[in-house]
Amino acid sequence: MTHPENAAEFLKDAQKSKWHDETLWFVRDKRDKVSKGIPEWEQLRELASGIKDNVLANLASYLEEFERNATKNGIIVHWAADSEEHNRLVLEILQKQNCTAVVKSKSILTEECHLNPYLEKQGIEVVDTDLGERIVQFLNQPPSHIVLPAIHLKKSEISELFHEKLHTEKGNEDPVYLTQAARVHLREKFFGAKVAITGVNFGIAETGEFVVCTNEGNADMGVHLADVHIACMGIEKILPRRKDLAVFLRLLARSATGQPITNYNSHFRSPSPAKEIHIILVDNGRTAQLARDKFRSSLKCIRCGACMNTCPIYRRSGGFSYNSTVPGPIGSILSPGLDLKKHSSLPFASTLCGSCTDVCPVKINIHEQLYEWRQEVTKTQDDFAKGLSMKLANGIFKSPLAYKISGSLMRNALKSLPNSLIYHPLNVWGKNRNLPDPPKESFQQWYQKNRL
Amino acid sequence: MKANSPSVALFIPCYVDQFYPQVGIATLELLEKLGCTVTYPSGQTCCGQPLANAGYARDTVGTATHFIETFSDYDYVVCPSGSCTLHVKEHFPAIAGLAKEQEALEHKIFELVEFITDVLKIEQLEGKFPHRVSFHSSCHGQRGLHLSSGSELNQPPFNKARKLLENLEGLDWVELTRTDECCGFGGTFAVTEEALSIQMGKDRLADHLSHKTEIITGGDMSCIMHLQGITTRSKQEVKFLHLAEILNQALS
Amino acid sequence: MNSREKILSAIRSLTLEPKTLPDIPNFSNPGNLVERFTQSISDSKGEVMTKSEFEAWFSAAGFSKVISLSSRFSELATLSLPEDPHDLESLEVAILDGQFGVAENGAIWLEDTELGLRALPFATEHLVIVLDRKMLEDTMHQGYEKIAAAHSGFGLFLAGPSKTADIEQSLVIGAQGAKSLRVVLV
Numbered sequence: 077m078t079h080p081e082n083a084a085e086f087l088k089d090a091q092k093s094k095w096h097d098e099t100l101w102f103v104r105d106k107r108d109k110v111s112k113g114i115p116e117w118e119q120l121r122e123l124a125s126g127i128k129d130n131v132l133a134n135l136a137s138y139l140e141e142f143e144r145n146a147t148k149n150g151i152i153v154h155w156a157a158d159s160e161e162h163n164r165l166v167l168e169i170l171q172k173q174n175c176t177a178v179v180k181s182k183s184i185l186t187e188e189c190h191l192n193p194y195l196e197k198q199g200i201e202v203v204d205t206d207l208g209e210r211i212v213q214f215l216n217q218p219p220s221h222i223v224l225p226a227i228h229l230k231k232s233e234i235s236e237l238f239h240e241k242l243h244t245e246k247g248n249e250d251p252v253y254l255t256q257a258a259r260v261h262l263r264e265k266f267f268g269a270k271v272a273i274t275g276v277n278f279g280i281a282e283t284g285e286f287v288v289c290t291n292e293g294n295a296d297m298g299v300h301l302a303d304v305h306i307a308c309m310g311i312e313k314i315l316p317r318r319k320d321l322a323v324f325l326r327l328l329a330r331s332a333t334g335q336p337i338t339n340y341n342s343h344f345r346s347p348s349p350a351k352e353i354h355i356i357l358v359d360n361g362r363t364a365q366l367a368r369d370k371f372r373s374s375l376k377c378i379r380c381g382a383c384m385n386t387c388p389i390y391r392r393s394g395g396f397s398y399n400s401t402v403p404g405p406i407g408s409i410l411s412p413g414l415d416l417k418k419h420s421s422l423p424f425a426s427t428l429c430g431s432c433t434d435v436c437p438v439k440i441n442i443h444e445q446l447y448e449w450r451q452e453v454t455k456t457q458d459d460f461a462k463g464l465s466m467k468l469a470n471g472i473f474k475s476p477l478a479y480k481i482s483g484s485l486m487r488n489a490l491k492s493l494p495n496s497l498i499y500h501p502l503n504v505w506g507k508n509r510n511l512p513d514p515p516k517e518s519f520q521q522w523y524q525k526n527r528l
Numbered sequence: 529m530k531a532n533s534p535s536v537a538l539f540i541p542c543y544v545d546q547f548y549p550q551v552g553i554a555t556l557e558l559l560e561k562l563g564c565t566v567t568y569p570s571g572q573t574c575c576g577q578p579l580a581n582a583g584y585a586r587d588t589v590g591t592a593t594h595f596i597e598t599f600s601d602y603d604y605v606v607c608p609s610g611s612c613t614l615h616v617k618e619h620f621p622a623i624a625g626l627a628k629e630q631e632a633l634e635h636k637i638f639e640l641v642e643f644i645t646d647v648l649k650i651e652q653l654e655g656k657f658p659h660r661v662s663f664h665s666s667c668h669g670q671r672g673l674h675l676s677s678g679s680e681l682n683q684p685p686f687n688k689a690r691k692l693l694e695n696l697e698g699l700d701w702v703e704l705t706r707t708d709e710c711c712g713f714g715g716t717f718a719v720t721e722e723a724l725s726i727q728m729g730k731d732r733l734a735d736h737l738s739h740k741t742e743i744i745t746g747g748d749m750s751c752i753m754h755l756q757g758i759t760t761r762s763k764q765e766v767k768f769l770h771l772a773e774i775l776n777q778a779l780s
Numbered sequence: 781m782n783s784r785e786k787i788l789s790a791i792r793s794l795t796l797e798p799k800t801l802p803d804i805p806n807f808s809n810p811g812n813l814v815e816r817f818t819q820s821i822s823d824s825k826g827e828v829m830t831k832s833e834f835e836a837w838f839s840a841a842g843f844s845k846v847i848s849l850s851s852r853f854s855e856l857a858t859l860s861l862p863e864d865p866h867d868l869e870s871l872e873v874a875i876l877d878g879q880f881g882v883a884e885n886g887a888i889w890l891e892d893t894e895l896g897l898r899a900l901p902f903a904t905e906h907l908v909i910v911l912d913r914k915m916l917e918d919t920m921h922q923g924y925e926k927i928a929a930a931h932s933g934f935g936l937f938l939a940g941p942s943k944t945a946d947i948e949q950s951l952v953i954g955a956q957g958a959k960s961l962r963v964v965l966v
Binding site: 087101117389423433453508514 | 548552710714715729757760
Binding site for chain 3: 129149208229292293296300316318333336345367
């Protein structure tokens with residue numbers, strides 16, 4: 077199904093879609109309030125943008141510096157050209173440990189690589205330990221939002237689910253009760269896991285360390301109890317210097333949830349004695365995006381999700397409507413780079429209002445890139461009829477006479493045709509809206525008559 | 529502006545020309561009342577935005593060439609639409625052989641409100657308009673042309689249209705809950721993502737109506753056409769006027 | 781060519797416009813550091829206490845499984861730090877020293893030396909951090925300046941008790957990590 081079809085479906089449940097819109101607007105509003113408390117907020121965004129521009133312009137040398145320093149500190153560095161190689165490398169590490177059960181904290185990269193089904197096919201149990209991710213895992217769904225994975229679910233649905241999977245009391249919807257049940261369940265998994273997988277928020281070239289940010293503490297509960305920590309990092313997640321973290325940690329949680337900082341910001345430099353830390357640096361289309369002049373800066377993304385919270389379309393259609401690992405505005409400029417045909421409707425799932433660009437902490441010009449992707453889509457996914465009508469339209473607008481004639485034809489047609497024809501189902505505008513009343517003359521005609 | 533004042537050309541968006549000539553007339557009369565010598569170049573057609581936004585910017589060369597040539601002889605081009613103005617400034621394809629004229633056009637084209645406040649340097653208008661008025665901040669005008677501050681940004685609040693409206697005698701400025709959310713028109717979006725477009729429009733209207741507005745105004749008839757289309761279908765009681773119409777009425 | 785070479789040469793094959801790495805100004809905001817820090821911890825659903833408030837709470841609670849690595853409250857420990865973090869499963873209270881705190885967000889910096897075991901502040905049911913009130917910085921910029929030369933294998937900016945809002949955006953304190961955070965400002 078295309079985005080418009082998914083969106084129409086989502087909106088059929090008027091109550092739920094309204095709640096989804098209001099809940100995410102509430103998160104946007106929290107972000108607004110907290111950002112207005114930082115006088116230098118716009119300067120921070122400019123700095124973050126500049127730092128990431130510098131990273132993308134020097135990516136190879138920063139990656140080498142990161143690898144050098146991480147290796148010196150005892151971290152084992154791997155490189156994966158694509159998602160298959162990433163998954164294989166994870167499996168190899170697990171097999172070396174004779175490990176058949178892992179815990180995993182939030183990593184959109186591992187979603188992108190479809191790591192879970194790959195490992196499960198190899199007989200390895202994967203437990204996603206972020207509460208929201210565990211919930212959608214139980215439901216066999218992907219996360220619908222990169223920061224708030226279960227935002228599309230009501231507590232009644234989660235209560236039903238936990239009753240089935242965790243044997244909680246039927247009908248008990250209390251979030252405290254349900255969270256406590258999940259805590260007990262996940263605690264058992266943490267204490268039994270030999271290998272823990274995490275994502276990476278930032279990798280620091282200068283020091284070879286990497287940072288993982290959570291509110292729940294689930295990443296740390298996994299890695300500090302396990303013997304082996306596997307960290308998965310997109311190659312664009314590099315920062316040059318340790319002090320750059322000040323800028324990014326001040327922006328990240330404020331943009332994402334409206335908190336001044338996440339509860340836990342763990343800096344991994346060396347493994348504990350007798351333990352291992354592996355980091356897998358993943359390309360999977362990122363070097364291809366780096367080569368695209370107009371879309372390169374989409375790689376500055378720090379996965380905060382602010383663009384999703386502010387997008388009037390995302391709020392009213394939900395993450396699943398995009399059919400894309402990363403949904404919403406940023407997903408709509410990243411995913412077409414991976415598969416233009418599959419994601420051709422995404423750049424059009426927008427009114428180009430520009431709100432996303434203004435909340436982006438690294439100042440990606442998201443709405444302008446949506447416009448640019450539209451130009452790319454029509455070059456290769458050209459709907460013949462649409463292309464032809466566009467050429468005709470240009471032909472009309474190029475010629476004043478043709479424009480005048482077609483304009484008055486249209487206005488006269490509207491005046492004389494019966495409503496049943498004008499409001500025919502094929503006329504999509506007229507499904508839920510009236511057309512404007514056709515005036516007796518155009519502005520041009522009035523001007524000619526009265527002013528010349 | 530007096531004699532020997534700069535020449536102002538009126539750019540009337542194609543759908544305003546065809547469906548809302550009263551907005552064109554109001555714009556013309558308003559600028560004249562403010563002392564401008566205004567011409568309406570008769571060969572104008574369209575800025576090409578619908579084609580470009582649909583992904584066919586490369587097919588708008590003819591439209592853009594015609595536009596640049598039509599408006600090349602004037603000191604200023606004024607348009608009662610933020611969306612069309614922004615498109616001319618930022619999204620015209622580069623036209624070979626007209627580089628100088630194209631650059632000049634980008635600097636001399638203004639949306640109506642910003643022309644009044646920034647070029648004519650008029651801070652306040654004397655007039656009467658005793659009504660409750662709520663303002664729809666069209667996206668391209670706000671985030672593209674910076675006609676007003678964005679709720680997303682940490683910046684001192686400002687609103688050029690509000691400056692002109694709120695000092696009119698009797699005008700009651702209505703505050704909205706979500707001050708600058710998109711109405712859902714979005715050009716071809718209105719048709720390709722119809723369900724979303726309608727929901728967004730209904731939500732905007734609910735916001736305005738919950739604050740008991742009498743008249744919804746804005747700088748872009750495209751947004752108004754969309755919102756008005758919804759209210760006339762659902763028979764909701766609210767009037768719509770373009771900013772040019774309010775200001776022109778108030779000054780008469 | 782292995783993947784490393786493939787990736788690096790793909791990047792290097794591109795001619796990209798140079799972009800200067802910006803300098804970061806030393807942003808600083810006015811206001812009393814202790815007040816702002818206390819407010820930040822409170823906003824994060826933690827609690828700042830005086831020494832006597834803490835002692836009153838602790839003795840009233842009657843904990844039986846307590847580890848203290850803090851020089852200040854070592855006498856409160858009932859257990860010594862185990863070798864294996866798995867032995868922390870039923871730990872009720874961990875008392876640690878923090879190196880310094882950041883006023884703008886309540887973040888407290890701890891390293892391997894303060895933590896003993898990296899799992900400790902997460903696995904414990906209740907976490908208490910002892911902080912010298914003179915060791916407060918304004919923003920993260922000053923915070924990172926302080927640890928610019930630090931080489932600990934692990935470091936943590938911790939700013940509150942574990943929490944989640946994943947169930948209908950209702951805030952629940954005590955997700956996977958510690959259920960509470962008390963900061964004793966001395």
